[in-house]
Amino acid sequence: MSRSKWKGPYINVENINELNNIKKHHQNILKASRSSExxxxxxxxxxxxxxxxxxxxxxxxxxxxxxxxxxxxFTRSKFAFKKKSKK
Known part of the structure; x- marks a missing residue:
């Protein structure tokens, strides 16, 4: 189910504030929540x-x-069967 249009996209406010501070100091690393658009x-x-x-x-x-x-x-890793070695 999608978010209603009148609410607008969900954006973590901390990300926007940190982004403004980081652009001043020329760094590019932030922590983001998975639900932020x-x-x-x-x-x-x-x-x-x-x-x-x-x-x-x-x-x-x-x-x-x-x-x-x-x-x-991604939260799940790719699965592959292990090959058995002959003795």
């Missing part, structure tokens, strides 16, 4: 998004605008 002012910035175990680095590009940060930090 990516807005155009985040372009070119690097965010760390928690996937439940560790933080994954996400570089924001123009294709990501309108999506949420959680879509780019």
């Amino acid at each position: 990516i807005i155009p002012s985040f372009l070119g910035a690097t965010f760390y998004v928690h996937n439940g175990k560790n933080f994954i680095e996400v570089n924001v590009t123009s294709d990501m605008i309108g999506h949420k940060f959680g879509e780019f930090s």
Whole structure:
């Protein structure tokens, strides 16, 4: 279920405040919540998004605008069967 349009996108206010401070000091690393939506002012910035175990680095590009940060930090690893060695 999507968020209603009259509310607008959910954006963590801390991210916007930190982004303004970081642009002054020329740094690009922030922590972002998975539920925050990516807005155009985040372009070119690097965010760390928690996937439940560790933080994954996400570089924001123009294709990501309108999506949420959680879509780019996968919570499940790919599964592969282990091959048995012959004795």
